[in-house]
Amino acid sequence: xxxxxxxxxxxxxxxxxxxxxxxxxxxxxxxxxxxxxxxxxxxxxxxxxxxxxxxxxxxxxxxxxxxxxxxxxxxxxxxxxxxxxxxxxxxxxxxxxxxxxxxxxxxxxxxx
Amino acid sequence: xxxxxxxxxxxxxxxxxxxxxxxxxxxxxxxxxxxxxxxxxxxxxxxxxxxxxxxxxxxxxxxxxxxxxxxxxxxxxxxxxxxxxxxxxxxxxxxxxxxxxxxxxxxxxx
Numbered sequence: 001x002x003x004x005x006x007x008x009x010x011x012x013x014x015x016x017x018x019x020x021x022x023x024x025x026x027x028x029x030x031x032x033x034x035x036x037x038x039x040x041x042x043x044x045x046x047x048x049x050x051x052x053x054x055x056x057x058x059x060x061x062x063x064x065x066x067x068x069x070x071x072x073x074x075x076x077x078x079x080x081x082x083x084x085x086x087x088x089x090x091x092x093x094x095x096x097x098x099x100x101x102x103x104x105x106x107x108x109x110x111x112x
Numbered sequence: 113x114x115x116x117x118x119x120x121x122x123x124x125x126x127x128x129x130x131x132x133x134x135x136x137x138x139x140x141x142x143x144x145x146x147x148x149x150x151x152x153x154x155x156x157x158x159x160x161x162x163x164x165x166x167x168x169x170x171x172x173x174x175x176x177x178x179x180x181x182x183x184x185x186x187x188x189x190x191x192x193x194x195x196x197x198x199x200x201x202x203x204x205x206x207x208x209x210x211x212x213x214x215x216x217x218x219x220x221x222x
Contacts, residue, residue: 004154033209042200042214043155058209090154098142098204103154 003027006091006104013085013111021076021107023091031097032074036060037088037106046089049074050097078109085111116144116201116213124219131188133216135201136181142204144177146186149198149215158186158199193222 003026013019025032031050035043045058049068063082068074074093078085088108092101119134135144143162147155161168161177161184168175174187188195198215 035212040217043212045209045211048209056209088152092155097209100145100157100160101147101155101202101210103147103156105154106152108152 004091004093004102004104006089006107008107009105011107011109013109015111016080017111018080019078019085019109019111021078021089021091021109023074023076023104024072025074025093025102025104026072027093027102028071029093029095029102030071031094032068033092033094033101034058034064034066034074034076035090035092037090043090046076048097078111085109116203116211118199118201118213118216120216121214122217122219124221125191127191127193127220127222129191129220131191131195131218131220133186133199133218135184135186135213137184137201137203137211138182139203141179144175144184145202145210146173146175146184147200147202147212149200151197155200188218191218191220193220196220 007022033048034046047066049055065077090106091104094101116135116137145160146158149155159170172189177184198217200212200215202210202212
């Protein structure tokens, strides 16, 4: 899983609560990404950031928010507006966009 | 939207056999990458092939790219039980982000 950490590994929340997933990297990478993976499916891009203080929406950004105040950190908040938040969330980073990405171990979020 | 689509969705082979997985994509690319994911874990980068390359090798892996057909294949030779995982292709397509396919689930039986 390289130099990317995600915490916690498992997260449980009640419906209607916001929850923030942590992603930290010590690889000195400029670009960072958040993906969502549902059982038996591929990855869908939520948000990505090419540089500090800048980020762009991916394909499924609705109900999610991010910040990139530090190069090492790219936290993802799953808001109560996200209709179906239960999923496996993966964070990744790369030297620049469009090239090899290094992935964290993932956070499995369950909302009941 | 997913750019790449892997085929087959699932593949089951015996140890020692070769495994071939295919990926098709829709738009022009700068490069195509293959990743591996063990169950419940993060993805691991396997190989990157640029649009001006046709074939690339890395150990037991061989990747081909046909930009005229917008397709790529990943061949794993002499498979081992430890190769059991899901394999994804990813393309850089339009913009600065990556798009992943739904993956091929490979099972290698000992």
